[in-house]
Amino acid sequence: MKVVLKDLVKDFKSADTVAVNGINLEIDQGELAVLLGPSGCGKTTTLRMIAGLEQPDSGRIYIAGRDITDLAPKDRRVAMVFQNFSMYPTMNVYDNIAFPLHAIKMDKKEIDRTVREVARLVNIDQLLERSLRQVSGGEAQRVALARAMVRRPEVFLMDEPLSNLDAKLRVQLRTEIKRLHQDTGTTFIFVTHDQEEAMTLGDKIIVMNRGDIQQVGTPHEVFFSPRNAFVANFVGTPSMNMLPGSLRIEESGRMFAAFPGFELELPRRFAAGLRRMSSHHVIWGIRPEAIKLVSGPGDNCVPGVVELVEALGSRDLMFVRVQDQLFGVIVDALDSLAVGEACHLHFDGAHMHLFDADSELSLLLDEKAKGA
Amino acid sequence: MIVPARERIFAYAILIAMAVLVLIPVVAGSLTAFKPQIIWISSPPVWFFEPTLENFEFVLITRQNWLHLRNSLIISIGSVLIALVLGVPAAYGFARFRFRGSKGLMQWLISLRMIPPIVVGLPFYAMFLFLERATGLGLRDTHLGLILTYQTFLLPLVIWMMRGYFVELPAAMEESAMVEGYTRIGALWRVVLPVVWPGIVATALLNFIFAWNEFFLALILAGNNTSTLPMAAGTYIVRARVEWGNLFAVNLIIMMPVIVLTIILRRQLVKGLTFGILE
Structure with a gap:
């Protein structure tokens, strides 16, 4: 679904969060958009505002034309994958993936079918019965992906999901996220500080610095035609x-x-x-x-x-x-x-x-x- | 972690020496609880005798200390439950939200913990008296009165301990649950509480011990209807005479629940007290 941010502001007064200075952005249906910038540039704050985990001080957020600015996170039909593996350690892999489905009171059979289908999609169907102690970092992030997908969200939000993984796994999962995006055709918004990751993943790259959008463009555009010295550098x-x-x-x-x-x-x-x-x-x-x-x-x-x-x-x-x-x-x-x-x-x-x-x-x- | 045998033997030797030192008076006293009255204070002490339950029968039935036991249970369990119900959500709030004065409030809470009970005993009595005269609401000599009073000491402990556990957990844990269709309360209940469960057990046990052992406030605020086991123990020290056998019988009754609970819950307790240190 199309995501539109309109004059979105999060000011400095809100403790703990990085400011965002009134940004405007349109992300088209089915696009894989990457928010790229150094730490403290406001990219994560922007993503968290879309998820509803952070309330903007002003501005509106629309998903598929629906104003979701004042909705609770649970009502926004988005899914989010976090940087640090946000698994539920008291549940095994299967229950972790099924967890979002319990929220919508799906019946047991349907849950079972959906969980297995999604697990197959991210290649963890052989891990379903394992406890989280028995899965590696890369597998844990696949579980997180599966959990995000299981409710068929309208928008996927990913907050540096690969940065805690070692280099080889990172590249491998990057490819899988790209494939997942192609298979599902859902809108993805991906946050990273790694410009190589942004280049390889993104249909559209949004370069941010100090709470402002510096440039929006294809990987080609931001590389060959940087709008300003910051993007160039x-x-x-x-x-x-x-x-x-x-x-x-x-x-x-x-x-x-x-x-x-x-x-x-x-x-x-x-x-x-x-x-x-x-x-x-x-x-x-x-x-x-x-x-x-x-x-x-x-x-x-x-x-x-x-x-x-x-x-x-x-x-x-x-x-x-x-x-x-x-x-x-x-x-x-x-x-x-x-x-x-x-x-x-x-x-x-x-x-x-x-x-x-x-x-x-x-x-x-x-x-x-x-x-x- | 694998510890070499020599180090392990050394460590156990120290632990055993310390345990013996601590346990001698406890064992000697507990033995007295099972002695017939004539040898309570015989000198030299008698170590081998035919154990009897007559002291327990005397304190529990003749002197009706089972009523005190009941009072102690009601007040301790009630205090812990209320402290957890109020303190756990409060601790979560302090861990996750920064608001105006939150830091000061936390410091104020810990300062409550530093006040010796003797400082608040009389003010509480005066307050109860005032409340009774002004509204007719009697809290003196009621279970509820003591339960509420104990919150002064239990709530800060619950909030400080539980806040520590919550802070250790990544916020992403409940945030992902919130994005996945749960409210914050739902996420807290279904995701966070199961993870900090050992912490809750450890906190509950420490609080239970405080309320269970508390003597001074009970002495001032409890009456005939609500007097607790520690107060009952006091009645066996009379003027020039101490009824050692009866006193130790009550002592043993006081100690037993704490010992048994600690043994049953030791795994959660260790996990709870070392939360975030290991793993």
Whole structure:
């Protein structure tokens, strides 16, 4: 079902919770939306307000057109999976899954049928008779998933359900959640601080920081067209190289970003944005993957020295010093250089990002998108 | 946890030495409860004799201490039940919600626990008297009067102990139940209480012991109809004479329920008192 948040506010006065500053958001029927942001950005508070575990100070929440802002959690037809395994330790796996069905007074046979069906769906049908002491962390989270699914909710809410699991299980369960989403066609809202998780799972990513939505877009959009410097920096590992610089425009119309000791020519696509700027201060950025190692000097090439190399498997992350700046550069492991070697870095204009240093907004935004 | 044999023997040796030290007077006294009157205070003490129940018969039937036993049971069980019914939800509230003055209230509650009964005994008596004159509601010499008075000491203990158990539990436990179709009360009842059950047992037992052993407040506020076993024990210490056999018979009756309950509930008790430490 479609979920709509309208001017949702949770203010600082409410102890224990992170503030949310009046956010507006629409999540479409059947979408897997990911709320992404650092801890304390308000993503969990937002999710808990949708679940009804937190009461907003103002604003409304709609599910399928129904205003649920004042409903008790139990009446919202949502299900939630929590970060720490919220199992009921006095019950076995079967009773844990059946528990939500007892609330709606379903008859025993029907409960049994539903529990077994859902357990099969998340591959725990062989664990049903076990006590919770006998299940592992990954299995416990599957039980939580089964328990969430058993009432066929209209919206699934997931609050960092994978972050207490080890890396391998995390990836495995991530795939299963994705599959579950495809099979059920239900709306999912997934909260995480892990941008890789967000990228792989989400149809739509909502990047949040300090109680505000920074950007809403597809994984592709938030990665390749970050709306502001925060999104550019937060999304992507290793993170984008970003440095403050000043703008220099020649009479011929060529534009340069000047840094201490070197300058780089900016592509034409920034022209419109640059004309609107009131100052000359910009934040320039480029992703580590977009920097090329070249053999000699050339346009937009600067000399540097390798200072540190981290192996990432098939690729290496090199840190290259250029004047005062340290650039992260990702290269194929076979092309990697040794510490202390000199090299030339080439910055391709097509991969450059540019932000207004005052507003931190991308210079590629057109005028009306700024207000969004 | 596997402890090496040598350490285990050492630990048991210390425990046994301490137990012997504590138990000598208890055993000696309890033996006296079964002695015929002539050898109560014989010197040197007689260790081997034919045990008799005449002291118990005397205190329970002749002196009608079974009435005191009944009073003690009514007052102790009643006090514990009321303290749990009021204190457990209160403790849950303190654990889960922060509200204006909640911290101060908790500190005030623990301060109640620090007051010696002697400080509140007379004020309570005065209050009962005033209430009786103003409204005709008599609480002096009633079971209810003592049960209510004991809440001054039992409620803080229940709230502090139970709050500790609730705080240990992740809030997600009842929150998921709430999303799954239960009210908060329903979630508390069906999900949280079964988990903290050992804690409730431990809390109930500690409270029962307090109410069961309480002497001073009962002395001031109870009367002929409600006097409890500890008060009955006092009647065997008269002027220059102590009726040792009868006194120890009553003592044994007082000790028995606590010992038996502790043995029956020891598993829950250990679980409850070590909640959150192990596992």
